[in-house]
Amino acid sequence: MPLLNGTHDPALKSWVEAANAPGADFPIQNLPFAVLRRSGTSEAWRCAVAIGDQALDLRAAHQQHLLPALPRELGEAVASADLRALMGLGPNAWSTLRAALSEALRAGRGDRDGIASALIPLSGVELSLPARIGDYTDFYTSIHHATAVGRLFRPDNPLLPNYKWLPVAYHGRASSVRVSGQEVRRPLGQIPAAAGPTLSPSRRLDYELELGVLIGCGNSLGQPVPLGEAESHVFGLCLLNDWSARDIQAWEYQPLGPFLSKSFATTISPWIVTLEALAPYRLPWRRPADDPAPLSYLDADAQRREGAFDICLEALLETRDMRARALPAYRLSRSNFRHAYWTVAQMVAHHTINGCNLEPGDLLGTGTQSGPAPQEAGSLLELTAGGKQPLSLPSGETRTFLQDGDRVTLRAWCENSTSTRIGFGTVSGTIGENPAAEASGLAPQQP
Numbered sequence: 001m002p003l004l005n006g007t008h009d010p011a012l013k014s015w016v017e018a019a020n021a022p023g024a025d026f027p028i029q030n031l032p033f034a035v036l037r038r039s040g041t042s043e044a045w046r047c048a049v050a051i052g053d054q055a056l057d058l059r060a061a062h063q064q065h066l067l068p069a070l071p072r073e074l075g076e077a078v079a080s081a082d083l084r085a086l087m088g089l090g091p092n093a094w095s096t097l098r099a100a101l102s103e104a105l106r107a108g109r110g111d112r113d114g115i116a117s118a119l120i121p122l123s124g125v126e127l128s129l130p131a132r133i134g135d136y137t138d139f140y141t142s143i144h145h146a147t148a149v150g151r152l153f154r155p156d157n158p159l160l161p162n163y164k165w166l167p168v169a170y171h172g173r174a175s176s177v178r179v180s181g182q183e184v185r186r187p188l189g190q191i192p193a194a195a196g197p198t199l200s201p202s203r204r205l206d207y208e209l210e211l212g213v214l215i216g217c218g219n220s221l222g223q224p225v226p227l228g229e230a231e232s233h234v235f236g237l238c239l240l241n242d243w244s245a246r247d248i249q250a251w252e253y254q255p256l257g258p259f260l261s262k263s264f265a266t267t268i269s270p271w272i273v274t275l276e277a278l279a280p281y282r283l284p285w286r287r288p289a290d291d292p293a294p295l296s297y298l299d300a301d302a303q304r305r306e307g308a309f310d311i312c313l314e315a316l317l318e319t320r321d322m323r324a325r326a327l328p329a330y331r332l333s334r335s336n337f338r339h340a341y342w343t344v345a346q347m348v349a350h351h352t353i354n355g356c357n358l359e360p361g362d363l364l365g366t367g368t369q370s371g372p373a374p375q376e377a378g379s380l381l382e383l384t385a386g387g388k389q390p391l392s393l394p395s396g397e398t399r400t401f402l403q404d405g406d407r408v409t410l411r412a413w414c415e416n417s418t419s420t421r422i423g424f425g426t427v428s429g430t431i432g433e434n435p436a437a438e439a440s441g442l443a444p445q446q447p
Helices: 058-063 072-078 091-105 112-116 143-153 227-233 246-252 301-306 320-324 344-352 435-439
Strands: 033-038 046-051 054-057 119-121 125-128 136-139 169-171 177-179 182-185 188-191 198-201 209-215 234-241 266-268 312-318 330-336 363-365 407-416 419-432
Touching: 046 058, 054 058, 058 072, 072 091, 169 344, 188 246, 209 312, 209 344, 227 234, 227 344, 234 344, 234 407, 234 419, 266 419, 344 363
Parallel strands: 136 363, 177 266, 182 419
Antiparallel strands: 033 046, 033 125, 046 054, 054 119, 136 169, 188 198, 209 234, 209 363, 234 266, 312 330, 312 407, 407 419
């Protein structure tokens, strides 16, 4: 587990003044990674780090010798077109790079004029996926979400018996993972009805408030990752929205789980916050005393001491009408990753216990992150009691599920009384009509 060091010092300031603003997502204590290029150009994609309202082009900084000397392999990795090479180098390399970046960007240090020449305003960049997502697995780590959803369908037995024994997950679709800003086309699928299923656009389209876990160095096929080493295989975390068609899901999910109801779109935020940056926000991992103790491969003293993370999560909604009237986005819910029943390390350890080989750039979703209170629910399915209790919006509109033109934005940040606040940026997506529905004569119907 990454330890606190000089890069976390709350007294640190950057010569990039926007990084020192109260409430900034990207102060010098954060230094999240992304892949980008200048907007409106055909430039090659390049790795970058956010600092305030700027992005540092790592390829330019390395080629112009603006960073403290980096090992050859690390220098080649930061000059790559995406983060996959860097992800595969492991935590010692990541920490070396973070220290060099902190040194170059802190006030009173580094080649300020030289580094400034490699900065690009965030307002003028186009962002891409951080790496090729080779594989995607979505977990179900929030017991509050699992219980609330289970109660809608199984009032007498909401939580299935395996939940408290293992991190439940399903194999998602990597090819439909996209970066923030995408238009999400309303999916078609079979919808159950009294007379039999029909092919229809989904009428119960939903968002899911999640975190994404980006795998760094992988493991060999047949070699499980022990719990104590699991986090050394994690490059960092991002925001993730695993869009869900609840009506399609309800019909198809038994006996093998979600399929078309999930595979049409998953959206992640572009900025990857490293586990080292999150070190000041660790918390003890706890579960109720009368719950079963995890099996030994999922349990360790270090995990109990500091396996959880204090990450605030928020979901916001803008309808088409709200944007036209310049109304602010409506906060749907706010939760915290500290409520997760299973940790990031346990997800990795369980994923590999059968010998499954993870690779750099693989993506794990935490599953919807809901808290214990009703207003902490991470999906419309929970917030509207399965569509039975519509939400009233400030615009005068109501929602049970998402309509065409709705835009969902997720935010996340960490803050406490002893450390500098850091943020994850945002991830957003807008619901659009499905041209395939129009071409087939299936009129889109709103929820």
